Amino acid sequence: MSGLLALLDDVAALTKIAAAQLDDVSAQAAKVGVKTAGVLIDDTAVTPKYVHGLPATRELPIAWKIARGSLFNKLVILLPIAMLLNIFAPWLLGPLLMLGGGYLCFEGAEKIWHIFQPEPAHIDKSAGLDAAHLEQTRVSGAIKTDFILSAEIMTIALSSIEADSLWTEGMILAMVAVGITAFVYGSVAVLVKADDVGLKMAQGAYFEWTRSLGRAIVRGMPGFMETVASIGTAAMLWVGGSIIIHGLEGFGMSTLGHAVQDFAEMVRSTVTVASGFAGWVAEATLSGIFGLVVGMVLLLILSLAKPLLPSRWTA
Numbered sequence: 001m002s003g004l005l006a007l008l009d010d011v012a013a014l015t016k017i018a019a020a021q022l023d024d025v026s027a028q029a030a031k032v033g034v035k036t037a038g039v040l041i042d043d044t045a046v047t048p049k050y051v052h053g054l055p056a057t058r059e060l061p062i063a064w065k066i067a068r069g070s071l072f073n074k075l076v077i078l079l080p081i082a083m084l085l086n087i088f089a090p091w092l093l094g095p096l097l098m099l100g101g102g103y104l105c106f107e108g109a110e111k112i113w114h115i116f117q118p119e120p121a122h123i124d125k126s127a128g129l130d131a132a133h134l135e136q137t138r139v140s141g142a143i144k145t146d147f148i149l150s151a152e153i154m155t156i157a158l159s160s161i162e163a164d165s166l167w168t169e170g171m172i173l174a175m176v177a178v179g180i181t182a183f184v185y186g187s188v189a190v191l192v193k194a195d196d197v198g199l200k201m202a203q204g205a206y207f208e209w210t211r212s213l214g215r216a217i218v219r220g221m222p223g224f225m226e227t228v229a230s231i232g233t234a235a236m237l238w239v240g241g242s243i244i245i246h247g248l249e250g251f252g253m254s255t256l257g258h259a260v261q262d263f264a265e266m267v268r269s270t271v272t273v274a275s276g277f278a279g280w281v282a283e284a285t286l287s288g289i290f291g292l293v294v295g296m297v298l299l300l301i302l303s304l305a306k307p308l309l310p311s312r313w314t315a
Helices: 002-035 037-051 056-088 090-116 131-160 166-204 208-250 255-270 275-308
Strands: none
Touching: 056 090, 056 131, 056 166, 090 131, 090 208, 090 275, 131 166, 166 208, 208 255, 208 275, 255 275
């Protein structure tokens, strides 16, 4: 009997250790997930365009197909690469992270540039496709775009993990991958069906206030989607600029990083209400401005180099 009790005590102790480790993994996954906010918001803002113009009955199935492709990108391709990179070439993590930050800055700057200099209308190459081929083309394009954003998410996540074992690190990365994919494509599903729900409420709801709410949803969704896209652009510049600033510190160039921190501290000490939030806004704003400058420089370099590149690279 005493042996059984001792065994149960050991099982209980191991269970507590496992639960503590799981809590630590969950807490770190949540913390790391917050640091990928810029890419995450942009991913959420970009994806709904891939179901635009397709039958309403196919919107959710298409979102699910893209979500499965996103999970495959993160768990099957990018997670093993990230782990191998961290084992055999951890010194590459900083430069790759800065490269990804530059990509975010470029994407954000390009979106802002197109607001003032709209691109000429392009011929829609998918116009002649039947519904099945059009859906396949859209899903394939969305998964390819997701791969780039997912690579940046996994790189940011990997650089932010504080784990004492390879197993814990892998668990945190996997949890981040699943959690972010569920959040992004769950949000996408809500966004693409919101106008349909609003229309049904406006046409068939019993109460007048419910019909009014439905009409408000239908009218408000285009503006809401534009707002999400704008927030995504700002977040890309902020995150991209912040990544490059911190990366420069790793190479001994800390002047810019110290200047941003000093300004944020000055704001915190000056503002009496919500000083912490005000300091964060100041830091994010300066990082975003720097990200915009970096993005514009990259945009200029690409525009100058474009005539020298093969046509298939610039199509």
